Amino acid sequence: MDLTEMFAERTARMKASEIRELLKLLDQPGIISFAGGIPDPALFPSDAFARAFAQTMEGDQAGSALQYSVSEGYLPLREWLVGEMAKVGVPCSVDNILITSGSQQALDYLGKLFLSPGDTALVNWPTYMGALGAFNPYEPRYDQLSINGNRSADDFKDSAKAETGGRVKFAYLSSDFSNPTGETVDRRGRESLLDLADDLDCAVIEDAAYQALRYDGEDIPPILALEIARKGNLEACRTIYCGSFSKTLSPGLRVGWIVAAKPVISQLVLMKQASDLHSPTLNQIAINAVARACFEDHVSGVRKAYRGRRDAMLAALERYMPNGVEWTRPEGGMFVWLTLPVGVDGADLLALALETQKVAFVPGHAFFADGSGRNTIRLSFSCADEATIEEGMRRLGLALRAAIG
Numbered sequence: 001m002d003l004t005e006m007f008a009e010r011t012a013r014m015k016a017s018e019i020r021e022l023l024k025l026l027d028q029p030g031i032i033s034f035a036g037g038i039p040d041p042a043l044f045p046s047d048a049f050a051r052a053f054a055q056t057m058e059g060d061q062a063g064s065a066l067q068y069s070v071s072e073g074y075l076p077l078r079e080w081l082v083g084e085m086a087k088v089g090v091p092c093s094v095d096n097i098l099i100t101s102g103s104q105q106a107l108d109y110l111g112k113l114f115l116s117p118g119d120t121a122l123v124n125w126p127t128y129m130g131a132l133g134a135f136n137p138y139e140p141r142y143d144q145l146s147i148n149g150n151r152s153a154d155d156f157k158d159s160a161k162a163e164t165g166g167r168v169k170f171a172y173l174s175s176d177f178s179n180p181t182g183e184t185v186d187r188r189g190r191e192s193l194l195d196l197a198d199d200l201d202c203a204v205i206e207d208a209a210y211q212a213l214r215y216d217g218e219d220i221p222p223i224l225a226l227e228i229a230r231k232g233n234l235e236a237c238r239t240i241y242c243g244s245f246s247k248t249l250s251p252g253l254r255v256g257w258i259v260a261a262k263p264v265i266s267q268l269v270l271m272k273q274a275s276d277l278h279s280p281t282l283n284q285i286a287i288n289a290v291a292r293a294c295f296e297d298h299v300s301g302v303r304k305a306y307r308g309r310r311d312a313m314l315a316a317l318e319r320y321m322p323n324g325v326e327w328t329r330p331e332g333g334m335f336v337w338l339t340l341p342v343g344v345d346g347a348d349l350l351a352l353a354l355e356t357q358k359v360a361f362v363p364g365h366a367f368f369a370d371g372s373g374r375n376t377i378r379l380s381f382s383c384a385d386e387a388t389i390e391e392g393m394r395r396l397g398l399a400l401r402a403a404i405g
């Protein structure tokens with residue numbers, strides 16, 4: 001008997017990422033790793049969560065916290081989010097918000113909502129690997145999202161039709177301090193993207209997972225805020241905003257949210273009912289309590305810690321990188337993206353760096369929907385202290401010099 005023969009066609013595109021498999025091997029003593037794109041657990045507000053969970057379980061709320069609940073999400077949390085969204089220029093009501101199990105679930109639902117096989121999703125080259133993983137089972141074709149590029153809407157439409165007979169359904173992007181490059185789309189780029197989406201008549205999926213983690217420079221309004229300013233109100237907007245508490249409070253509790261026009265939210269609520277009924281109530285209650293008690297203070301501490309690590313990494317890159325290596329200078333988030341001299345392969349470099357220098361990072365090509373970008377790598381500065389970053393960059397410099405020859 002071979003059950004695998006009976007798996008649906010969509011599973012053909014659900015492959016284990018070779019990178020993720022490789023990263024499992026990195027948890028060995030002596031290795032300095034800049035591979036995992038995760039928050040530093042030392043920065044989690046553990047005491048505040050301990051109090052929130054204890055108070056919920058000891059109080060009158062225990063029964064409802066352990067009971068089934070509404071698919072839309074815990075109302076007081078959605079009410080708090082209404083206030084937060086208003087602060088960034090997105091006036092909305094609780095009916096515009098769906099709580100999800102992390103923004104990863106939002107990406108899965110949005111793929112399910114929009115993509116029929118052969119439809120086109122516009123994504124950056126490179127883009128968040130997890131977004132490709134979320135969209136792949138819906139069998140899309142990908143095209144390169146080039147903001148301010150020289151391709152017209154008709155060009156995107158024609159190639160979607162010619163290649164797979166589908167249409168462009170959405171543009172997906174991580175607007176601030178993206179994973180993997182750390183880059184931010186400036187205001188002009190956001191306005192051009194909205195022009196393109198209007199011409200294409202497609203949705204915009206704005207992944208705001210890192211938006212709260214700005215270390216310097218001016219805040220740029222979310223794409224959704226710019227669209228509301230153009231069109232008067234959220235109900236007229238094509239942008240769908242995906243937020244997350246993973247990078248600010250805790251990824252383990254799996255709480256994120258979607259903000260969109262009501263017809264979009266209503267359909268997503270049906271999807272959530274069919275998928276997991278609702279996100280864990282207890283976690284939503286705890287996030288709500290901690291967010292109300294200390295969100296701004298806590299996040300400003302997180303920013304301070306990561307800013308120091310970002311600065312340490314940029315300074316060490318200046319010191320140790322050989323000629324011909326270029327890198328981004330992110331104003332926030334967790335990542336720096338390196339472009340290596342042509343011909344230096346990021347995956348080969350990882351093998352060499354692990355063996356000879358015991359330093360790890362993520363080869364960049366897994367972030368490209370077309371499999372290109374072999375001479376790129378992603379470094380994460382979120383989990384290492386400044387001294388480790390200095391030593392790690394020194395080792396990376398040695399590995400690179402050996403690779404370049």
Ligand SMILES: Cc1ncc(COP(=O)(O)O)c(C=O)c1O
Binds near residue numbers: 104174
């Ligand atoms: C750009 C981006 N979007 C979404 C996610 C998913 O995060 P979560 O599901 O924890 O909210 C991540 C996680 O690393 C990410 O980097």
